[in-house]
Amino acid sequence: MDFVKIRGKDLQDCIMQMKMKYGPEAHIYDQRVTTEGGLFGTGLLASKMYEIDVGIPEKQNSKDRIEKKLKDLKELIKQKQKTDSLVPANEKKVAKTIEAVRPYSERRRRAAVMERMEPIVIDDDDYELESSLKPYHAEEQIGLSLANVSEIHEKPSISREIPQVSVPKRHSNIEKLSERLKSEGMSASYAEEITQVLEEHLSSVDASRFATVCEKAISILESRITIDSDLFSGTPRGKRKVVFFVGPTGAGKTTSIAKLAAKYSLHMGKKVSLYTTDNYRIAAIDQLKFYADAMGMPFYAAKDVRKLKEAVARDGSELILVDTAGYSHKNPDNILKLREFYQAFGDKDYLENILVLSSTISSANARSVADAYETIGYKRILLTKLDEAEYLGSVVELADTIHREFAFCSVGQDVPFDILNASKKLLAECVVYPEKLKGIAGEVFDKTT
Structure with a gap:
């Protein structure tokens, strides 16, 4: 299916x-x-x-149809042979009836020819048959009946009688795109899946134009990409939104949080607070505090759950963005420690985890990271470092296969501008045309008055 x-x-x-x-x-x-x-x-x-x-x-592929036709043909031949062998003797008069209607002169000429023929010996690896052709007599039957020659039934050669049917080759332009997708990080199975859909939706004329093949591939990828770029999405009325940004070390969580804080506070007029649970990297704490002070918004460094709960109780913000420590995805115990901080939030808060994933990560590591953070649950991905990536095939494939949405795309280090709402068309185009990654620019906006 x-x-x-x-x-x-x-x-x-x-x-x-x-x-x-x-x-x-x-x-x-x-x-x-x-x-x-x-x-x-x-x-x-x-x-x-x-x-x-x-x-x-x-749909049943062409190879299956060919094999089915061969099997059906073999069964028909077997049934025909069995039917011929069971014909009664009184019905075997066709050859004699045909000979009886020949003109007398023609019968004499054929008899003279057969009198001059030499005996014929047929030699084979499995059997030997020797026979002499005798002069023709009117009362004899001319011709060979399948019912009288047992060797024909014993060794049918079906495989040599049925021509081999070759499967049509894939158009070179479609194959070219398939190879390009695989060379740019997409798995062979996923690239083949995209290619098969391409073949079903392209005519031979369209397939002859590589640009048309690429545009159709972009359309197919767009249909597989899902996005949701609203941090308040799914938040029940009257509840405060709390977003934990999780992911491995170096993914770009801190700068991405600063960009989103500026977007929702300076641009959209929301009351935003910044928190961090990262007690390991002093530089990360100072960096986020610097951004919070520059934008005039509250900042809290939570050393433990009790301190965090006290700060949350006094906070009157609409949106809380929480920076977390970057844990190795190979140590699930550290990832599960994040759940301890959830206890600081109450019934009036609506919590969500967003996985921050670098677009430069290898496909194997991306899969491992995604699986590791599945234990705490997340439904959206924030994709960073698009300006440093060579291609996006592997991360787009990952999001599709694990059924996750893209939220935002970070395209540089400039705070607050180098972040964009995720776009189906942009991501799909960058998969097919990776050179577009070099020309992506950040968002431009004015401060809300």
Whole structure:
């Protein structure tokens, strides 16, 4: 079963797209309502979109069809041989009837020819058959009946009678793109999955143009990428949002938090507080405190759960951003220590973890990190260091296969500007055209008056 996502302006639009693209066999297994756009990521004036997950039965490949046809043909030949061997003797008169209607002169000529023929010996590795052709007599039967020659039934040579059918080769442009995706960090299995979808949706004319192949690949990747760039997303009315930014050392958590604090405080007018539970790196504490002082927002360095709880009780902010220590993903005990700090927050708080992941990380390490932080739970990824990355195929594949959303993309060290809301089109284009990573610029905004 293959799975795809379809988006539309309403549920009926999504269903019509599903029927037109994938036929009556496709079915819906999940549906949701999402928002897109809005003023500065606030959701204000955002357009409502419908999204459905569609299951598509896998089609039988050409190799399976060929093998089935060969098997059916063999069965038909066997049945024909059995039928011929069971024909009664009184029905074997076809050859004699044909000879009886030949003109007399023609029968005499054929008899004269057969009188002059020499005996014929047929030699084979398994058997020897020797026979002489005798002069023709009118009462004799001419021809060879399958029922009278047992050797024909004993050694049928089916494989030599059926021509080999070759599977059509994949178009060179599609194969070229597949090799490019694999060379840029995407796994062979995921690249093959994308390539198969490409083949199903490209005509031979479209496949002959490499630019068209690339644009279709971008469209397919867009349908597999999910985003949510609102930190308040999913927060119940009347509750304060608390976001823990988790991830390995060096991923870029501290600078990313400073950028988001500026975005939501200076640009969107929200009351924001900064916290850190990192008691190991003094430089990281000083750095976050410097940003908080520069933007005029509260900052708390929590040494333990009790101190954190006291600070939270006095805090009147709408949004709390928490920087955490970078633990090795190979030590799950350290990661589980983060849960201790959750106890400092009460019923009025809505907590969420966002995994901060560097886009320069190898595909194997990215998978290990994602699996390790699964123990504390997260649904969104903040992707950093896009300006340093060579390609994004592996991280886009990871998010798709573990069903996680992208929240933001950090594209440099400049605080507060070098951060962007995650974009399906941008990420998909950077996978197919990695040279676009070098030209990504940060967000530009003015301070809210």
